[in-house]
Amino acid sequence: MNKIDDLTPIDRELLIKKYGSLDKIKDQLESHYPIQYLIGNVNFYGYDFLCDERVLIPRFETEGLIEKTISYLKELKLENAKVLDMGTGSGCIAITLKKELPNVQVKAIDISNDALDVARLNAKNLDVSIAFELADIFKYESQDKYDLLIANPPYIAFNEEVDESIKYEPEQAIYAEDNGLIFYKHILKIAPKLLNDKSLIAMEIGYQQGSILKTYAKEYFPNAKIIISKDLALKDRYLFIINE
Numbered sequence: 001m002n003k004i005d006d007l008t009p010i011d012r013e014l015l016i017k018k019y020g021s022l023d024k025i026k027d028q029l030e031s032h033y034p035i036q037y038l039i040g041n042v043n044f045y046g047y048d049f050l051c052d053e054r055v056l057i058p059r060f061e062t063e064g065l066i067e068k069t070i071s072y073l074k075e076l077k078l079e080n081a082k083v084l085d086m087g088t089g090s091g092c093i094a095i096t097l098k099k100e101l102p103n104v105q106v107k108a109i110d111i112s113n114d115a116l117d118v119a120r121l122n123a124k125n126l127d128v129s130i131a132f133e134l135a136d137i138f139k140y141e142s143q144d145k146y147d148l149l150i151a152n153p154p155y156i157a158f159n160e161e162v163d164e165s166i167k168y169e170p171e172q173a174i175y176a177e178d179n180g181l182i183f184y185k186h187i188l189k190i191a192p193k194l195l196n197d198k199s200l201i202a203m204e205i206g207y208q209q210g211s212i213l214k215t216y217a218k219e220y221f222p223n224a225k226i227i228i229s230k231d232l233a234l235k236d237r238y239l240f241i242i243n244e
């Protein structure tokens with residue numbers, strides 16, 4: 001998709017407006033440099049998010065995570081949820097939840113100061129208040145209890161083949177040890193301490209990770225309702241754990 005001839009008319013227009021001519025960015029387009037970074041922002045769930053090399057480009061699949069999470073929060077009557085977004089990147093999950101459900105109270109953590117700078121700018125531009133904090137998921141502790149833990153953590157195994165364009169995105173936003181599972185295992189381990197009795201865990205997952213994650217989820221939450229659901233391409237993409 002990154003060659004000049006493959007550009008959509010809208011992207012072509014935005015790029016010409018920004019760079020004057022496509023000739024200036026021809027080399028980057030030919031080498032699969034992401035168009036979203038060249039344009040400098042991306043539309044996510046109807047909102048414009050700044051995005052550059054400091055953050056993962058918000059993905060279409062993650063919109064599905066938010067849509068389903070909102071629907072579960074409504075079912076559970078948790079529209080006022082206290083939310084923890086783990087690995088916030090551009091802030092797209094935290095900010096969109098706050099835009100869509102203004103009564104939620106959102107804390108968002110990331111290990112990257114650069115990512116948090118982008119997330120803070122996005123929150124400011126979209127006029128929402130989020131408590132951003134520099135923190136490592138693997139060392140994270142909190143006295144606070146949450147109603148929703150939400151995460152789209154890094155989940156690509158180091159030996160997995162990926163698209164050319166992914167090499168321009170921050171490595172620590174993409175790859176994870178233990179066949180891509182290490183973040184899920186840790187989040188599931190610490191979640192019982194972080195959550196209120198009635199609560200929800202919502203995570204985006206790799207399309208081949210559904211059944212193993214369902215098994216882990218059952219170990220940590222034997223009494224919960226555990227749901228693996230699919231994205232629009234009908235691939236396993238989301239893990240929901242509902243504690244009622």
Ligand SMILES: C[S@@+](CC[C@H](N)C(=O)[O-])C[C@H]1O[C@@H](n2cnc3c(N)ncnc32)[C@H](O)[C@@H]1O
Nearest residue numbers: 058087088089110111112136137152153154173
């Ligand atoms: C896949 S990206 C998701 C970004 C954003 N939530 C989204 O859905 O587009 C994962 C994020 O986790 C962050 N991250 C990686 N390792 C982390 C860690 N140990 N603790 C906290 N955040 C981490 C990365 O910096 C990155 O922003």
